Amino acid sequence: MEWLIISNGYDFPQHNTSFYYYNYVKPLIDSLGLPIQLRVDTEIKFEENEISVNLVNNVTADEIKKIIDKEKIQFIIEFFGDKPSGLLSELENRPISFGICLKENKEYDISDYRFYDEIWGFHSSFPNIIPPGLFLDNYQIYRIDKKYNLTYIGTASDEKADLITSLLDNGVDIKIWGYGWEKYKQLRHIARGFLPHWEMQKVIAQSGRSLFFSEDYKNKRLEILASGGSPYEISLSEHSDTGNKNLIKNIKEQTIQDTSIKITNIPDNSYLIQDINRKLEHHLPNMSRKKNHHQPHYTVSIFCYIYNQAKYIEQLILSVLGQSYKNFELFILDDGSTDETQSIVQKYLYDKRIRYVYQDNICNKLDAFDRLIHRCLDMTNSTYIAFIGGDDIMYPHRLKQQMEIFGKDPEVDLIYTNFKGIQENGFSNRGNIPFQYNKRIPQQTIARELFNSIFVHHPTTIMTRKSIEEMGGFLTPFYSDLYFWVHAAPYIKYAYIENPTILYRYHKNGSSTGKAQVSPLQVENYNVLMRSRAEYTILNYYEEIDAHPNKDEAIYEAYIQFSSIMAFSRAFIPELIIQNSWRALEHQPYGLEALNHLLIASMLDKNHDVAKVYNYVEKNISQLQNKKKYPIFSHMLNLIKKEMKQNPESNHLIKYWIQPTVKVLK
DSSP states (O other): OEEEEEOTTTTSOOTTTHHHIIIIIHHHHHHHOOSOEEOOOEEEEEETTEEEEEEOOOOOHHHHHHHHHHHTEEEEEEEESSSOOSTGGGOSSOOEEEEEEOSOOTTOOGGGTTTSOOOSOOOSSSTTBOOSOBOGGGOOOOOOOOOEEEEEESOOOHHHHHHHHHHHHTTOOEEEESTTGGGOGGGTTTEEOOOOHHHHHHHHHTEEEEEEETTSOTTHHHHHHHTTOOEEEEOGGGOOHHHHHHHHHHHHHOOOOOOOOOGGGSOBOHHHHHHHHHHHHHHOTTOOOSTTTTSOOOSEEEEEEESSOTTTHHHHHHHHHTOSOOSEEEEEEEESOOSSHHHHHHTTTTSTTEEEEEEOOOOTTSOOHHHHHHHHHHTOOOSEEEEOOTTOEEOTTHHHHHHHHHHHOTTOOEEEEEEEEEOTTSSEEEEEOSOGGGGGSOGGGHHHHTTTOOOSOGGGOEEEHHHHHHTTSOOOSSSHHHHHHHHHTTTSOEEEEEEEEEEEEOOTTOSTTSOGGGSOHHHHHHHHHHHHHHHSOHHHHOGGGGGOSOHHHHHHHHHHHHHHHHHTSSSOOHHHHHHHHHHHHHHSTTOHHHHHHHHHHHHHHSSSOHHHHHHHHHHTHHHHHTSTTHHHHHHHHHHHHHHHHHOTTOOOGGGGOOOOOOOTTO
């Protein structure tokens, strides 16, 4: 039996749907086994450089019908929020279908739900709504020492920022995580961004108390309890000076204790999974549900998604079969090739370690790499995932060297390596790619250094499946790998092999599943880095700030150094330079480096108000002249004015950049 899940974003942990994913969707997927997932993309918006994520449904009923017919779908589940998508109601002769509402909506219209087969029989306000509770198999009680007096994990708002600021001002030790906190200057020294679910549980377990706001969602208390924490509820609607004083008094009087509670004290929905299985066995007694139950398990799956690679695919296959490490499978996903690729691959299918799947092309414009990777993940079950391009060649020692590192250090999640380049005709293109410096990059600096150079090269990587799943998978259609490297860097452990492990082929049609020149890759690279930066705070990228006694000085230098990284990177991002520099000035009002960076980035961006920077300089000239570096700044300013007068369209202003000294962060 084949399954289809339509989830409108609930099939992977996105920040505003992660609660539903971990507490409802993931347990059901794990229990039933769903080999096909139809993903619905997210729409990313930026307002004043802050991220806004909206779930959008870009799948049509016709596309669903094609998948149903082609894959012989026999059962459909749709997860939705307030109401169904309505896509299934447009289908005739649809398979058995069921909808699960994840948000209780008192004003639902029963007609929205009638086209579903009511076979579950949940006992709640509406049969298809999961009642309050948790699937506790997704939680771990961490037996670790308390580290934080008070924590809050959630999205920022002005009301929350005011209350947390009041706590800080009254001597309460508090740390916060979540989206949007960096815009509050007074909270930058305690605020971090995105937390993966397992890290969230750990933070809660290490906290004396965990704040939750009544206006967020009612199940937050359960999540804190399940993670071994002690919840402290606050109502924003009752937020007042008097209320704050009582809150501060209560928090200060409470001591940090081990507040882990017995798991039996928390409402548990596990019986629902059992009920689902019983009903399915009654209605579909001969079904086949478990994902990949018929596939042999290999330690390593090598993913190779290709399009029209007849010229090179045989060389790749032979290099894989020649690996000294043998416990692998090569999973080739053919994204609609129209040349001789299929016939060439079929010659080698006698080796059971090679699997070949053909599908209609979805990535010709290079805008669906996430879907390609997830299709490969859904159809394999190995512990480790390796990547390779259909036009590349693997050295015989590649897998052996990488697996030896996993064996020596079980905490490693991702290994990337050096490589050599070859031309289209196979001749050497150059010597070792000069990435030897990579091994000297400390783990804590990888996230920020990735804004400078994409030194984690996709075809050289091997990862644990666990790390991919826990970080939410590959979540962007363009540059899915780059987004994952930056997104995951604060939380997973990287390792580097200096010896080349692949021959990377350079040629005009260098992408495995489409034509690189078709897609606006530079713009998409910019968008991915913008999204990545918005997910975290400056404290995520510079943990050194946490230990420094002068937080304003340390934060200023961090912003300035980060601006310099982006100024001299391949993906020059003036918008982020401007954002970081203005924020730096909030911590050191007459910072000459920040003003210098603002002038140059604003002029090069053309969309920002350069006059605002000039006005700031003129208004504060007496204070600026007292700064030690003012002669350098003044000299650079005069050179910039002279160049812009001679050539208003000049793009060479970066040579007037004042480099940061960064003493505090060393």
